Amino acid sequence: MANIKDVARIAGCSISTVSYALNDDRRIPEGTAQRIKKIADEIGYLPSAAARNLKKKSTKTILVAISDFGGPVYHELLDGIHFELTKHDYTMIVSTGSSTDNLLKERMADGTIISDINISNNTLKQVSKILKPIIILDRKLDDTDLVDMTIDNFDAMYRLTEDVIDKGYRKISFCHGTKKTHDNNYRFLGFKEALDNHGLDVYAEYVGNFTKLSGAKIAEELVKNQDLPEMIMCANDEMAIGIMEILQKAGYRVPEDIGISGFDDIELASYFSPKLSSVRINRFEWGRKIAKTMLSLLVKHKTDVHKEQGELKIRESY
Amino acid sequence: MANIKDVARIAGCSISTVSYALNDDRRIPEGTAQRIKKIADEIGYLPSAAARNLKKKSTKTILVAISDFGGPVYHELLDGIHFELTKHDYTMIVSTGSSTDNLLKERMADGTIISDINISNNTLKQVSKILKPIIILDRKLDDTDLVDMTIDNFDAMYRLTEDVIDKGYRKISFCHGTKKTHDNNYRFLGFKEALDNHGLDVYAEYVGNFTKLSGAKIAEELVKNQDLPEMIMCANDEMAIGIMEILQKAGYRVPEDIGISGFDDIELASYFSPKLSSVRINRFEWGRKIAKTMLSLLVKHKTDVHKEQGELKIRESY
C-alpha cells in the first residue's frame, strides 16, 4: 500500500506538501497540487482512515445500530438518516448484534444512533459516558448523555383508539408486543388512556412479541376459547396480520365479525385482505430529523428534541 | 477520553504492561492483569480502534456494501454473513450510496462484499488493486482481484421456464428488470435457452427496472394494446406483483387468463392472491458461504468459488 511518503518521494517534495495538496489547502499553487494529485492517483495512493482518524480524533462517521436487517420498518428510516448525513459529508455505517458492541467500544464513529432493544441499558449508560453523542430511538432513559427521539407512540395510539371508539366498538382488547419495550408500553398507555377518557374498560390483554407467529398463537387461543372481543388493537402490524390469518381460517370475517388494527403501516398492511388499518410513521422524515439532531449535537452538545408524529391510516379491517 | 497512558499511570506500570494485560498476554501474572483491567474499567478506558488499526494494519472488520436498505432481499443475506463473520470475531458494517465510496477509499475494512450496481466497474477495478479481498455478488468481472459469488440465475430460470413449458404454456413473454444487471441478464439467458431447447420463440420482451411500479406500467401498456401472451415470466417478484395488480384490476384472472412468475420469493409472493410462483434462494446459507469465502480469502488469497442454487416455488400464479 502506497502511503503519503511514497507520493512525496516521487513528487520530490515533503509529505506535508503532499498532505496540503491532497486536502486542497490554499497555500499550494494549483499546478503543484495537480501534479501531486496525479502522482497519487497513478500509484494508487489512498489515505489511511486509521491514521487520519487517529490524528484528527474524528471519523466523520455515524454509526446506526439496529436490531436486525429484517423488519419492514428500518428501510425508510435508514434512508432518511443517510440522506441527511451524506449531504453533510458524513459517512453512515450500519450494524447489528455483536458487531454493534465492537463498534461501540472501539469508537469507530463520532456519533451513534441506536434502535436495538438487545443493547442493555447498562451498556448504553456506560458507553454514553465516553462516546457521545448518542441518540436512542427505542427507549427513554433518564440519562443526560443520551438523547431520545422516540416516535410519539402514545399520541398516535390514543387517536387511533378514539377513532375505534367513535366507530362504535366497545369490547376492545389490546395485543401487546414484547413487554417493557418502549414502543409497546407507550402504545398501550395511549390505548388505555383513550379508553379511560371514554369510560371504557380494557376487554382483555394478550401478549405477543411483535411477530406474526405470536399473533397467530394468540388468535388460536382465542378461537379455541370462543372468547372474542369486538375489536383487537395490536401493538404492530405483523401481529395484527398473524391474528387476522388465523381468525379468517377459523371462519371469522374481518371486519364484520371482529375489528383489527395494527401499527407501523408496513407494506403488507395494504396488501392484506382486508386492508389493515394502521398508523403510519413517516420514517424518512423521522430519519432526517434524527440525522439533523445528530449533526447539531456534534457541534453544540445540546439541542431540541423532537417527537415524530404518526398518521392514522384507516382502511378496511375495522 | 482516557487512554492507555492514563491506565499505566494509575496502575503505576508501563503502557506495554497495560497493553499486554488487556490483551491477555501470558507473560502478565493473573493478579496484575486483574488489577489493571479493574483500573481500566473504573476510568472508563476503551482502546482506540484508530490507533490499533493503524498499528496492526488490520481492522477485523468486513464491509458489506448494498444498494439500498429497502428491497425485501437483503435481510437474510446480511444475517447469514453476519452470523458467520461474528462467529470468527469479525465485525460487519453495512453501507450504501456515497457512504460506501468513502468507506471503500478509506480502507476502514479488511475485506469488502459488494452487492450494489451503483458502484461502477471502474471504481471496483481501481479499488480492487488496493483493497482486497473483494467479493462481488451482483456482476461478473474479468478481474482476478475480484471474486464473484453470484447466484445461479441462469440455472434457476432455466428450470422455472422448463416447468412453465411443461405446464403447456407456449406464448411466453419475459419481463426484464434493469437491463445489463447481472441478475437480469442471466435470468433472461436461462429463460431464452430453455425456450430455444424446446423450439420455442420469445413471445415478447418488456423492460422494467425491478420495481412494482415498472411492472404496473408495463401491464397498463399491455392492457391498452390488448396484446397479452399466455404467460409472463418476470425477472423478479416485485415486477410480477405490479403486473398482476394491474391485470387483475383490468379484469384478467391469474392464472386462468394469463400466467405470471417471479424470482426471489419475497414475503409478499406468498401473500398475494394468487400466490406467486417464484424462485427461492436460501440467502442465509448464501451469506454464510460468502462470509466463509471471505474469511479464507483473508488468509489464503485464493479459494474455490461457489454458485448458490435456487429452488423453484411453484404456487398458484401459473
Added chain:
DNA sequence: GTGAAAGCGCTAACAC
C-alpha cells in the same frame, strides 16, 4: 515479568 522505545500514516503548528 516489566519497561523503553520505535513506528504505524497521517495532520498541522511552526520555521524558514
Added chain:
DNA sequence: GTGTTAGCGCTTTCAC
C-alpha cells in the same frame, strides 16, 4: 510556498 517535526494511541521488539 515548502519543509521539519511532534504527536495522535496503540503494539511489539528488544533489553534487562
